[in-house]
Amino acid sequence: MSDSVLVTGATGNTGAHVVAGLRERSHRARAASRHPDSADADAVAFDWSDDATFAPALTGVRAVYVVAPAGAADPVPRVRPFLETAAARGVRRVVLLSSSAVARGEPGLGEIHDLVTDLFAEPTVLRPSWFMQNFVGDHPLAETIRRAREIVTATGDGRLGFIDAADIAATAVEALTATEPVGGDLVLTGPESLSYPEAAAIVSEVLGRPVRHVDVSTAELARRLTAAGYSAEFSSMLAALDERIRTGEQDLVTTTVRDITGRTPTSLRHFLAGHASRLASSP
Ligand SMILES: NC(=O)c1ccc[n+]([C@@H]2O[C@H](COP(=O)([O-])OP(=O)(O)OC[C@H]3O[C@@H](n4cnc5c(N)ncnc54)[C@H](OP(=O)(O)O)[C@@H]3O)[C@@H](O)[C@H]2O)c1
Secondary structure (H helix, E strand, O other): OEEEEEEEEOOOHHHHHHHHHHHHHOOOOEEEEOOOOOOOOOOOEEOOOOOHHHHHHHHOEEEEEEOOOOOOOOOHHHHHHHHHHHOOOOOOOEEEEEOOOOOOOOHHHHHHHHHHHHHHEEEEEEEEEEEEEHOOOOOOOHHHHHHEEEEEEEEOOEEEOOOOEEEEEEHHHHHHHHHOOOOOEEEEEEOOOOHHHHHHHHHHHOOOOOEEEEOOOOHHHHHHHHHHOOOOOHHHEEEEEEEHHHHOOOOOOOOHHHHHHHOOOHHHHHHHHHHHHHHHOOO
C-alpha cells in the first residue's frame, strides 16, 4: 500500500520541518538525503545526480515534496527524469518548492513548475519570498554579517516579504496531507514587506552592534558571489534576482500562509531574536 510521503531536501531549511510536521501528524515521512540518517528507519538514500536512487526512494510513496537541487543553475535535467519516474509509479500529489521570483514557465524552477502541473493530478506549487534563514547559517548573506557586519545586495531600497522556512513547511505539510487537494500557484510571504536597509536595522538591534546595508551593482554582486565560491552561472542567476527586488516587483505581502495553515507567519524581528547566537557566530 502506498502511504508514505517522500520528502526531498529532507536535511534542508524547509525539508527538515516538513519531515517533522508530517510525523507530528502521524504521517509516514521518508526523509531523502545523500547521507541518510542511519538512526531513522524511514530515511532513504537519494541523489539528484544518480537516477538509480529514484525508484527505490519512491517505493510505497503516494505524495512527494520536491526541493530541486540547490546550487544548480539549471536543475531541469536532474528533476525531469525523477518526476517522470514518480508519475509512472502512480504518484498523484506533488508539492514543489519554487520561488516568488520565478513565474511558471521561466527557465529553471519555472519549467519544473510546468512539469509538475502537467504530470500530476494533484499539483501544488509553493512560491515563497526570500528565506529568513539566509541571515543565519551558511548563506553568503549570513557570512558577511558575521565577518564584516555588512549586508551586501543589489536591491537598493526595494522591499520583499521575508519568510521563515518553518512557515513554508507548515503550508507544505497541509498541501501534502489535506483530504481535498490545496492546488494552485501559491505566493508565500512573511507578515510584512521590508527593504534590506530596514532588515539591517533590525539585525543591528538584535545583535546590539551596527550592521550596515551595502548597495552594489548586479555585476559587482555576481563578482562577489563567485569570489565566495559559487559558480559564475549560479552567481549571475542569484544576483539577477536582486534586480527584481530593486524594481519593486517583490514588494508583496500575501495572506496565504495564514489562509492555509491558520498560523500567523513569523516576523523577521521575532525570527532573528530566536537565532541571535547564530547571527553572531557560525552554526
Ligand atoms: N533561500 C531563499 O531565500 C529561497 C527563496 C525562495 C526559494 N528558494 C528555493 O528553495 C530551495 C531550497 O534552497 P535552500 O538554499 O534553502 O536549500 P536547503 O533546502 O537548505 O538545502 C538543500 C537540500 O537539498 C539537498 N540536496 C542538495 N544537493 C542534493 C543532491 N545532489 N541530491 C539530493 N539532495 C540534495 C540537501 O540534502 P543532503 O545534503 O542531505 O543530500 C539539502 O537537504 C531552492 O530550490 C531555492 O531556489 C530559496
